[in-house]
Structures are given as C-alpha cells and as structure tokens.
Amino acid sequence: MPGGIDCHVHLCQDLKTGPLGLGGECADNFETGSRSAVCGGTTTMITFATQTRAEEDCSLLKVVEAYNARAEVTGSYIDYAFHVIIVRDDKDVLEAELPILVERWGITSCKLFMTYETMRLQDYQLLDVMLAALKNEITTMIHAENGDMIEWLTGEFPKKLESKAMMAPYYHALSRPPSVEGEAANRAIVLAELIENPILFVHVGSSASANVIRAAQTRGLPVFAETCPQYLNLTWEDLKRFHSPTCFENSKMVCSPPPGPDSSDQAALYIGLHNGTFTIFSSDHCPFKYDDPHGKMAGILEHEPSIQGEPCEGMTLPELAHKKVGSFRLIPNGIPGVETRLPLLFTRGVSTGRISPQKFVELTATNPAKLYGLYPRKGAILPGSDADLVIWHPEGGLPPFKLTNEHLHHNVDYTPYEGMEFDNWPRYTIARGRVVWGNGVLLGKPRDGQYLKRGPSQLGKGVAHFKKDPRRVASWVHEL
Numbered sequence: 001m002p003g004g005i006d007c008h009v010h011l012c013q014d015l016k017t018g019p020l021g022l023g024g025e026c027a028d029n030f031e032t033g034s035r036s037a038v039c040g041g042t043t044t045m046i047t048f049a050t051q052t053r054a055e056e057d058c059s060l061l062k063v064v065e066a067y068n069a070r071a072e073v074t075g076s077y078i079d080y081a082f083h084v085i086i087v088r089d090d091k092d093v094l095e096a097e098l099p100i101l102v103e104r105w106g107i108t109s110c111k112l113f114m115t116y117e118t119m120r121l122q123d124y125q126l127l128d129v130m131l132a133a134l135k136n137e138i139t140t141m142i143h144a145e146n147g148d149m150i151e152w153l154t155g156e157f158p159k160k161l162e163s164k165a166m167m168a169p170y171y172h173a174l175s176r177p178p179s180v181e182g183e184a185a186n187r188a189i190v191l192a193e194l195i196e197n198p199i200l201f202v203h204v205g206s207s208a209s210a211n212v213i214r215a216a217q218t219r220g221l222p223v224f225a226e227t228c229p230q231y232l233n234l235t236w237e238d239l240k241r242f243h244s245p246t247c248f249e250n251s252k253m254v255c256s257p258p259p260g261p262d263s264s265d266q267a268a269l270y271i272g273l274h275n276g277t278f279t280i281f282s283s284d285h286c287p288f289k290y291d292d293p294h295g296k297m298a299g300i301l302e303h304e305p306s307i308q309g310e311p312c313e314g315m316t317l318p319e320l321a322h323k324k325v326g327s328f329r330l331i332p333n334g335i336p337g338v339e340t341r342l343p344l345l346f347t348r349g350v351s352t353g354r355i356s357p358q359k360f361v362e363l364t365a366t367n368p369a370k371l372y373g374l375y376p377r378k379g380a381i382l383p384g385s386d387a388d389l390v391i392w393h394p395e396g397g398l399p400p401f402k403l404t405n406e407h408l409h410h411n412v413d414y415t416p417y418e419g420m421e422f423d424n425w426p427r428y429t430i431a432r433g434r435v436v437w438g439n440g441v442l443l444g445k446p447r448d449g450q451y452l453k454r455g456p457s458q459l460g461k462g463v464a465h466f467k468k469d470p471r472r473v474a475s476w477v478h479e480l
C-alpha cells in the first residue's frame with residue numbers, strides 16, 4: 001500500500017485547551033513523534049504551527065518560523081508539512097501574510113477552533129478568516145464544538161457539573177454531549193456556505209455531527225470530514241475503565257470531542273467511512289504523559305481543592321492520583337495514537353471485512369494527499385511518486401497479540417489501546433525507497449525526513465457549477 005499520511009499530528013506544540021489558557025506540554029517532539037509514526041506505517045505527517053493571542057504571536061510568519069526551528073532541532077524520520085492554527089482575525093496580518101505562507105512555506109491549510117477560551121473564534125471572526133483563506137486557496141479545518149454549551153454545562157451556577165462536584169475525568173464526556181458537536185458543525189456549514197468556502201471537519205466523533213455533514217454533502221456542498229481511531233474504538237465507558245467512575249487514571253482517555261456514549265456512534269462512523277462522508281482518517285495524535293506534572297496530572301495539580309486537605313508530601317504522582325479526583329477542566333485534552341492509527345483500522349476494519357483494502361488506502365493515504373495538496377507525489381504508487389510504501393503481513397502471518405505500551409515508540413507512558421488485540425502490523429515501512437522499519441526494527445534516522453511544501457487542495461473543485469441559493473449564499477461578497 002502507499003505509505004500512510006497522517007494529517008493530524010500535534011508535536012512540539014503548546015496546547016492551551018484549559019480555562020485561562022492552561023494547557024499541557026506535548027510529550028513528543030519531531031524525533032519521537034515521527035519515530036512512532038514510521039513504526040506504525042506512516043511516511044508523511046502534517047503537524048500544527050500554532051498562533052496564540054499573545055502580542056508577539058500576531059505574525060503568522062513568525063509563528064511558522066519559530067515552529068520550524070523546533071522541527072529542525074531534532075529532525076524527523078519521515079517527511080512532514082505544517083498546518084497553521086489561527087486564533088485571531090487581524091485583517092492586516094491575514095491579508096499580508098497568508099499569500100506568503102502559501103508561496104514561501106507551501107502551507108495551504110489552517111485550523112480554526114469553535115471552543116477553548118483562548119483559541120476559539122466568534123462567528124464573525126470565523127467568517128473573516130474563512131474568507132481570507134478562500135482567497136488564498138487555503139483549506140479551512142474546523143474544530144467544531146459549541147464552546148458556550150460546554151461552559152454552561154460545566155460552570156458553577158446553577159447546579160452544573162462543577163457545583164455538583166462532578167469533576168472526575170468521566171464527566172468530561174458529560175460536559176460535551178454529542179449535540180455540542182452537532183450544533184457547531186451545523187453552524188460552521190451555514191457560515192461556510194454563506195461565502196462558498198470549502199471546509200473540513202477534523203476529529204468528528206459523533207453521529208450527530210456526521211449526519212449534518214452528510215446532509216450538507218448531499219446538497220452538493222464542498223464539506224469534508226475526518227474521523228480518528230478513538231471514535232471507532234472507545235466510548236464513554238472507557239472513561240470509567242479504571243477502578244471506578246471517579247478514578248483519575250481515566251484522564252488517559254480524555255480528548256475533545258470525547259468518544260460517543262456507546263457503540264452506536266461507532267457503527268454510524270463506520271458507515272460514514274464506507275459511504276464517503278469521511279474523506280480522511282487521521283490520528284489526532286496529541287501526546288501528554290500521564291505521570292507528569294505537565295501532562296495529565298496537571299488535572300490534579302492545577303486544581304486547588306484537590307491539593308488541599310490531606311498532606312500530599314512524599315507521595316508520587318500516581319499515588320496522589322489514586323486519592324484525588326482532580327478536575328476534568330484542567331486535564332490537557334488529547335491522547336496519543338500516531339503509531340496505532342493504521343494497525344487499528346487494519347485489524348478492526350480490513351481484517352473483519354468492515355472496509356475494503358481499497359477504502360483503507362483511500363482514507364489513510366490517497367485522500368489525505370489530495371485534500372492537502374500532496375498528490376501524486378504522495379498517496380499513490382505511480383511512476384514519479386515518492387516510493388513511500390507500507391507492506392503488511394500476509395493474512396495469518398502475524399500471530400494475534402495484545403498491545404502494550406512497551407510495543408510503541410512514542411514518548412508517552414501509556415496507550416489508550418493497552419490490551420487490545422491486533423492481528424496485523426506494518427511489516428515494512430519504506431520511505432522514499434529506503435526501508436526504514438522492517439520486522440520490528442527501526443532502520444531509519446531522525447534526519448531522513450524532508451519538509452514538504454504543499455499545493456492547494458485537489459478536492460472541492462467543480463462545485464462552482466451548483467446553483468447558488470440566495471437565501472443561503474451571499475455571492476455578492478465576492479464582487480469587486
């Protein structure tokens with residue numbers, strides 16, 4: 001198969017997903033993250049250069065230069081490119097800098113947030129940035145969750161999760177029921193349609209969201225979607241996996257949006273993979289260590305009521321975590337998965353016959369390359385394409401085994417998929433013609449990977465012919 005392309009990987013990034021801009025420290029840098037990727041059959045990744053609201057982060061060009069310097073410190077085992085996360089709508093910056101991002105860096109995609117206090121854009125700001133992106137042929141990626149609904153369900157008064165002391169990791173899911181995602185997806189579609197902007201929904205986790213996306217696609221809109229392994233393999237029950245619903249160890253499963261309440265969402269998402277609702281399948285690898293004050297443990301250490309009371313001196317962090325509930329609001333959002341992405345979908349999708357090998361290739365390599373302007377150099381086995389390949393064991397060639405974190409090559413002290421059974425794993429990963437992973441041995445080097453300048457998306461074209469409905473589309477916006 002063509003080597004995997006993972007277009008949703010967080011590395012070397014400060015993620016401010018908590019209140020007042022609190023966040024965790026990414027456990028993986030370019031070396032460890034790409035090492036993990038290549039051992040799981042991925043040969044290209046796209047990571048995120050992230051703007052913040054700090055004044056010195058106003059310039060997107062400076063943000064990208066600083067992020068590139070982080071990549072250059074270690075280098076990468078595999079080829080890589082950048083998206084840019086935009087958290088403000090400074091019109092002069094958008095106008096002056098987006099063309100340079102495209103020209104100089106080949107950055108042709110941006111991610112926008114509808115939640116997180118220090119990252120979210122209001123609707124008028126989403127429109128500002130989408131319009132600027134459209135003018136520069138930059139694909140808009142949307143993190144669709146209604147931030148107000150989450151805050152309302154979480155906040156103190158009257159009788160929300162916080163005032164009821166429902167702050168254990170499990171309640172992260174209750175603060176984000178599937179309608180939170182569905183509402184935001186619907187709103188983003190309405191905004192994008194107003195100005196005829198193609199959009200891509202990242203990490204779609206619920207059938208509520210998949211259904212509104214499917215309906216928009218059926219109306220002919222250029223709406224694309226991504227789902228991820230956690231939404232096909234975890235449920236709310238996994239947030240109660242350890243000991244009791246209040247056990248802090250369940251923070252290992254906290255990500256946004258959360259996985260669905262039960263397996264019915266998983267079944268709906270599989271249908272979406274099958275019928276084209278989902279264009280791509282990425283990891284949303286967002287690695288935080290568990291046993292680390294800057295990782296998941298921040299959910300206890302930043303929570304005053306948890307560190308008051310009984311003396312904690314002399315206790316190790318896991319001992320502390322065993323006694324304290326912490327607060328889901330302060331747990332950094334995100335879970336690791338760059339290495340397990342392909343083997344999980346292969347084992348649970350291809351081996352079971354739920355999706356065909358062809359669909360697997362489309363979702364994990366060919367469509368990502370087309371969507372993000374890398375095709376046909378990447379995502380294909382063709383004359384002239386890079387010889388990026390993944391070779392699996394023949395059916396029955398690898399005895400089924402239970403995964404443990406020791407099998408993996410990331411810099412994280414756990415995997416959410418601990419104990420799950422796998423019946424295949426990439427036997428060889430070949431990057432630009434060289435075997436870099438073979439029979440369980442890492443053969444590549446951290447400076448093998450090259451930075452990739454990308455072109456515009458090759459999907460989403462041809463929609464101009466659809467009749468515009470003036471009740472939904474403000475075509476005049478584009479007139480000079």
Ligand SMILES: NC(=O)NCCC(=O)O
Nearest residue numbers: 143255256284286333334
């Ligand atoms: N997905 C997640 O929980 N973490 C990554 C940051 C984000 O996109 O929310």
Ligand SMILES: [Zn+2]
Nearest residue numbers: 143202203256
């Ligand atoms: Zn996101």
